[in-house]
Amino acid sequence: MASAGTQKSANALARTTSVDEGRQIFLRGCSSCHGINAEGGDIAPSLIGVGAASVDFQVGTGRMPLADMSQQAARKRPLYNPEQVAALAAYVASLAPGPEIPNQVVASYERDGNTAQGGELFRTNCAMCHNFSGQGGALSQGKYAPSLMGSTPAQIYEAMITGPQSMPVFGDKVISPADKLSIIKWIKAAQNEPNLGGASLGRIGPVTEGLLVWTLGLGLLIGIAVWLATKAR
Amino acid sequence: MSSAEKRAGTVANYVDERTGAAKWLKKNLTKVFPDHWSFMLGEVALYSFIILLLTGVFLTFWFDPSQREVLYQGAYQPLSGIKMSAAYASTLNISFDVRGGLLMRQIHHWAALLFMAAIVAHLMRVFFTGAFRKPREFNWIIGIGLLTLGIVEGFLGYSLPDDLLSGTGIRIAEAIIQAIPVVGSYLSFFAFGGPFPGESFIPRIFTVHVLLLPGIFLALITAHLMLVWYQKHTQYPGPGRTEKNVVGYPLMPVYMAKAGGFFFIVFGVTAFLAAVASINPIWLYGPYTPTQISAGSQPDWYMGWLDGLVRMAPNLESHIFNHTISWNILIPGLIVPGILFTGMALYPFIESWLTNDKREHHLLDRPRNAPNRTALGAMSLAFILVTLLNGGNDLIATHFALSINQITWMSRIGVLVLPPIAFVVTKRLCLSLQRHDRDLVLHGRETGRLQLLPHGEFVEVHEPISEAKAWVLTQHDQPPALEFVTEDEAGVKAPRGALNRLRARMSAATVEQIPRVEGNDLKEIEHH
Ligand code: HEM
Numbered sequence: 001m002a003s004a005g006t007q008k009s010a011n012a013l014a015r016t017t018s019v020d021e022g023r024q025i026f027l028r029g030c031s032s033c034h035g036i037n038a039e040g041g042d043i044a045p046s047l048i049g050v051g052a053a054s055v056d057f058q059v060g061t062g063r064m065p066l067a068d069m070s071q072q073a074a075r076k077r078p079l080y081n082p083e084q085v086a087a088l089a090a091y092v093a094s095l096a097p098g099p100e101i102p103n104q105v106v107a108s109y110e111r112d113g114n115t116a117q118g119g120e121l122f123r124t125n126c127a128m129c130h131n132f133s134g135q136g137g138a139l140s141q142g143k144y145a146p147s148l149m150g151s152t153p154a155q156i157y158e159a160m161i162t163g164p165q166s167m168p169v170f171g172d173k174v175i176s177p178a179d180k181l182s183i184i185k186w187i188k189a190a191q192n193e194p195n196l197g198g199a200s201l202g203r204i205g206p207v208t209e210g211l212l213v214w215t216l217g218l219g220l221l222i223g224i225a226v227w228l229a230t231k232a233r
Numbered sequence: 234m235s236s237a238e239k240r241a242g243t244v245a246n247y248v249d250e251r252t253g254a255a256k257w258l259k260k261n262l263t264k265v266f267p268d269h270w271s272f273m274l275g276e277v278a279l280y281s282f283i284i285l286l287l288t289g290v291f292l293t294f295w296f297d298p299s300q301r302e303v304l305y306q307g308a309y310q311p312l313s314g315i316k317m318s319a320a321y322a323s324t325l326n327i328s329f330d331v332r333g334g335l336l337m338r339q340i341h342h343w344a345a346l347l348f349m350a351a352i353v354a355h356l357m358r359v360f361f362t363g364a365f366r367k368p369r370e371f372n373w374i375i376g377i378g379l380l381t382l383g384i385v386e387g388f389l390g391y392s393l394p395d396d397l398l399s400g401t402g403i404r405i406a407e408a409i410i411q412a413i414p415v416v417g418s419y420l421s422f423f424a425f426g427g428p429f430p431g432e433s434f435i436p437r438i439f440t441v442h443v444l445l446l447p448g449i450f451l452a453l454i455t456a457h458l459m460l461v462w463y464q465k466h467t468q469y470p471g472p473g474r475t476e477k478n479v480v481g482y483p484l485m486p487v488y489m490a491k492a493g494g495f496f497f498i499v500f501g502v503t504a505f506l507a508a509v510a511s512i513n514p515i516w517l518y519g520p521y522t523p524t525q526i527s528a529g530s531q532p533d534w535y536m537g538w539l540d541g542l543v544r545m546a547p548n549l550e551s552h553i554f555n556h557t558i559s560w561n562i563l564i565p566g567l568i569v570p571g572i573l574f575t576g577m578a579l580y581p582f583i584e585s586w587l588t589n590d591k592r593e594h595h596l597l598d599r600p601r602n603a604p605n606r607t608a609l610g611a612m613s614l615a616f617i618l619v620t621l622l623n624g625g626n627d628l629i630a631t632h633f634a635l636s637i638n639q640i641t642w643m644s645r646i647g648v649l650v651l652p653p654i655a656f657v658v659t660k661r662l663c664l665s666l667q668r669h670d671r672d673l674v675l676h677g678r679e680t681g682r683l684q685l686l687p688h689g690e691f692v693e694v695h696e697p698i699s700e701a702k703a704w705v706l707t708q709h710d711q712p713p714a715l716e717f718v719t720e721d722e723a724g725v726k727a728p729r730g731a732l733n734r735l736r737a738r739m740s741a742a743t744v745e746q747i748p749r750v751e752g753n754d755l756k757e758i759e760h761h
Contacts, residue, residue, distance in 0.1 A: 071636075116313050123397060123519045127527040132397060133517045137528025138627035142636030145528065189311055196328075197335055197511030205398060207625045209512050210534025213346040218354060220502050221277050221347075225270035228491060 022091025025084055029065050038095055043069070050162070051098020052089035057158035059085045061151075071142040072165060075150070099161045106153040109181040109188075118186030121179055125170065133203045134190050139166055149191050153184045266488045267468040267481035271358045276492060277351035279458075280499040281344045282450065288341040289443060295331050297323035298439035300395065300432045309516050317395075317520035320435045324394040324515055339507035345387050346512075347503055349535040352380050360580075360610050363598035364467045367591065370581040372460045375453055377578045382446055382453070384535050389442040391513060391533055395435055398513075400521025401530045403434065405543070409566035412559045430523060467597050470708045472701045476595045529627050538617050541624030542569055545644045587736060589715050601670075602709040604663035605743045608656040615655035619647045660745075667747035670706040673698055674750040707750050715740035 026038065033044035040046030044066070047055070058064040062076035080088065089101060123132065129145035131137045136147035143166050148156070160180055163169030175183070201208040249255040266272075299319040305312050307322065308329040327334035356376060359365055365373035388406070392399045407429050411417040426433035465479050474480050482488050506512075518527065532540050542565035549560035576583075584606065585591060600607040622629065623644035630637040677695035684694050698706075717737035 115311050116315050119311055119519060120315060123522075123525045123527070127397075127519075127525060129528055131529045132519060132527035135529070136631055138630035138637045140636075141638055142630070142634075144631050186311065193311075193517070195511060196516070197339055197514055198508060199510045200514075201510060201512075203514070203517060204529055204628055205531045206513070206533045207531050207537070207628055209342075209346060209510075210537065212506070212510060213343065213350050213534070217343065217347050217502060217506055218277070218350045221351075221499060222270065222274075222354075224498055225273040225277075225495075228273070228495070229268055229270040 018087040018090045019094045021084075022087035022089070022094075025080065025088055026091055029079070030088075033066065038092060047092050047095070049096040049098050050092065052093040052101045053099035053158045054162040054164075055089040055092045056085060056101045057155055057162055057164060059088055061155055063164070072144065075146055099158075101154065102157040102161070103154055105177060106157050106181065106184060109153055109184045112178060113181040113183075113185030115182070115185050115189050117179070118182030118184070118189075121175065121183050122186050125175065126183070129167070131204065133193070134187055135203050148187050151187065153188065156184050156187055261484065263483045264462070264465075265479045265481045265483055266466055267474075267479055268488075269469060271362075272466065273495060274351055274355035274358050276495055277499055278348055278355055279454065280496045281348040281351060281503065282454065283496070284344040284500055284503055285341060285348060286447065288337050288344065289447075291337045292327060292341060293443055295323060295327045295334065296320070296393070296439075298393065298436045300430070300435050312516060312519070315520065318435065320393060320395040321515070321520045324396070328516065336504075336507055339510075339512050340503050342391070342512045343506040343510075344503045345390060346533060346535075347499075347506075349383050349387060349533075352376075352383055353535075356380060357610070357614075361598075361600040361607055362467070362469075363594065363603055363606065365581045366594040367581075367585065368464055368593055369460070369467075370585075372457055372464070373581050374578050375457045375460070377574065379450070379453055379457065381574060382449060386442060386446045386450070387533055387535055389438045389446070392438055393435065393442060394513075394515045395521050396515040396518040397521050397525055397527055398515075398518045398530055400430070400523075401526055402532050402536075403430070404523070405540075409543075409562055412562040412566060414556065414558055414563075430521070465595065467595055470596050470599070470705050472704050474596065476593065479595075529631075531625060531628070534621070537624035538620040539566070539570060539624075541620035541622065541626070541644070542566070544626060545620070545623050545641055545648065547645075587739060588712065589736070589740075590712070596708075599705075599709065601663040601666040602711075602746075604660045604667075604746070607663050608660040611659035612652040612656040615652045616648060619644055619651055623648075664745065664747055667749070671747055671750055674703050674706050703750075709749060711746045711749055714744040 026034075027036065030038075033041060034047055035041045035044075038047040040048075055064075058073070059080055060078060060082075062078040063073040065079060066073050067076070078085070092098075093100070122130075122134075126134075129137055129139065130148055131145075134148035137145050139145060145167070151159070157180055159167060160170040160175065160183070170180075201212065245255075297319045301319045302316055303319050303322050305315050305317055305322050305325065307313075307325050309325055312325065324338070327338055329335070359373065359376065388402065392403050407421055407425070410421045410424060413420060421429070424434070424437075425431040426437070466481075468474050468479060468481070471480070482491075519525070531537065543562065546561040546565040549564075551558050551560065598606075600610075623641065626637050626640040626644065629635060629640055677697040680694045680696050682694040683691045685691055715737050717734050
């Protein structure tokens with residue numbers, strides 16, 4: 001989604017116009033919390049130096065502008081279209097250097113990534129928060145790691161390099177760019193994973209299985225037993 | 234008689250003359266079984282056990298119980314080229330490369346969950362109807378043994394594939410073993426044949442899972458059923474049913490035909506579940522490595538309450554002589570379950586002592602007529618339910634947008650507060666049902682028809698209930714509170730005065746019953 005806007009930034013002229021446009025959007029939509037010059041305020045942190053990647057992730061997943069001051073900014077429908085997101089990103093990037101939007105990098109994940117290795121890396125680095133198949137999980141105090149079933153390759157990469165909220169940053173020393181592509185390839189495979197054994201029951205492990213055996217399994221059998229007992233009379 | 238029949242008769246005669254089978258068969262095949270849906274819960278457990286044996290044997294043909302490291306080259310692409318144990322790789326093979334393997338795995342696991350659910354439901358039926366009373370105390374204890382072994386067997390079973398989820402479970406089991414004071418670390422070292430995870434654990438639990446425990450199961454189930462056979466089945470109260478007879482159908486052909494048919498129904502339901510719903514999709518979990526863990530790791534439901542107890546335990550540790558005692562694991566992992574299961578096993582004896590009831594019982598109680606027992610059962614269920622829910626605290630948190638910390642605190646409070654509330658509420662409920670029974674006998678059933686009396690008043694027409702029904706509602710006995718006797722008629726001092734005084738006190742405090750309708754009351758109505 002956010003990918004279309006960034007191609008433009010190659011052109012210097014286009015860059016200044018989109019920086020200006022971004023500043024305008026920022027003043028209207030973001031400055032109330034992040035300050036007139038993105039210097040931060042009482043409620044929101046400074047955006048100087050967070051880079052285009054962070055803006056693209058936060059606004060592209062609909063987390064920003066923040067809707068309510070709840071435990072955690074939740075993923076929702078993005079408020080801005082891809083051009084506007086790109087403009088905002090360009091504006092924030094113009095304030096100080098920071099991680100760029102990884103559109104170019106992730107474009108080759110299909111070719112360069114290795115699904116199985118990505119799974120191994122995911123289970124080592126991410127599953128403790130996001131669950132074995134990326135369904136998400138609970139953290140302390142009402143915080144949670146979200147499901148990854150709707151994330152785009154760029155957003156996955158951005159999440160790793162910017163570490164939104166309770167998620168740690170996975171710098172290139174921790175997970176190399178090549179390994180990041182493998183992780184992306186695995187998550188995309190998990191998103192498209194067919195249900196090999198029948199209904200998936202949410203891919204959250206034995207809890208739903210237990211519920212089903214008591215309701216449908218034993219429920220059905222008790223129903224039949226009652227029917228048999230009345231039938232015999 | 235056709236010649237075929239004649240020949241069959243000759244063979245039967247030949248066998249009978251040498252074994253005396255005819256007499257034995259005649260006696261036993263005409264044995265009568267009472268009929269009620271709740272008596273089939275034990276059968277569900279039995280049949281799922283048979284299904285487990287059949288599918289389990291199939292799985293052993295391909296399962297490789299070894300922690301030797303292999304490189305996966307099988308059909309499941311997302312794990313291709315990953316290092317894993319032979320146990321995990323062979324489970325993947327059964328799922329994706331053996332014809333019908335995935336279905337068999339799924340039937341086996343669904344049958345295991347059903348087995349445990351049926352055992353628990355069966356246990357509740359036995360408990361709430363008082364079927365465990367003299368002379369069936371031993372069978373109750375065998376039952377508790379089966380329940381305990383079932384939990385262990387299930388745990389070992391889902392540990393076998395050596396996937397990330399079950400490995401996490403073993404890790405917790407290891408922590409519980411290690412928490413045992415003094416000997417814990419030695420025991421763990423012994424069980425794993427060295428430091429965790431080692432290479433010998435999977436082969437060892439394989440032997441236990443497919444040989445040792447099924448053997449013990451077979452022995453215990455046989456003993457269990459022989460006792461049911463020998464002591465005869467209990468029955469619900471009804472006209473013509475007494476403590477001395479059994480009203481029902483002869484084993485052959487009626488009961489056998491029904492039971493045989495029911496086996497196929499149980500098989501059908503497990504096969505249906507296995508065909509439509511995935512269970513334990515180990516390929517999604519990945520192979521076990523001690524360095525990995527997944528969010529939302531849960532055990533199978535019959536272990537969930539234990540997990541929930543561990544999750545709600547406050548962080549308590551004490552240090553004695555350079556030893557750390559982890560109360561936070563010891564209490565929920567061993568002490569509470571120990572008390573729970575010992576209490577359950579001894580319950581028939583505890584109840585008989587508390588009520589001083591040493592008689593034989595073959596007629597079942599209607600749960601409302603034993604309010605204290607029913608309330609105690611509800612109380613235990615409330616306890617288990619809270620702990621079970623807390624076992625899924627992380628999933629509840631994410632799916633209902635709650636905080637895991639709040640849920641944990643709510644469970645800690647709930648596990649102490651809800652069981653007593655459940656006791657009181659259930660007891661009140663039983664008493665009001667008793668009152669309702671009394672009203673029914675005395676005033677009959679409300680028909681919903683209104684009648685206009687000559688002076689303009691409307692009254693609802695009541696119809697007397699059938700005699701059979703009235704019998705059911707009035708047959709139970711209501712023993713008075715026990716008295717504290719210091720000496721018996723012969724003047725011999727009662728031993729253990731303090732205990733007996735306690736018993737009399739408890740009896741007096743809990744004796745409340747709504748008086749059942751007696752002959753005199755009925756005469757009174759006829760008067761009206
Ligand atoms: C492997 C698991 C078990 C199997 C296969 C099994 C099977 C059966 C069967 C078929 C019956 C006769 C029918 C019935 O009353 O439902 C029975 C009766 C009985 N079971 Fe179980 N059972 C199992 C576990 C348990 C447990 C966990 C308990 C209780 C702690 C228990 C206690 C009893 C008692 C006391 C009876 C006699 C009931 C009566 O005569 O009314 N059983 N069992």
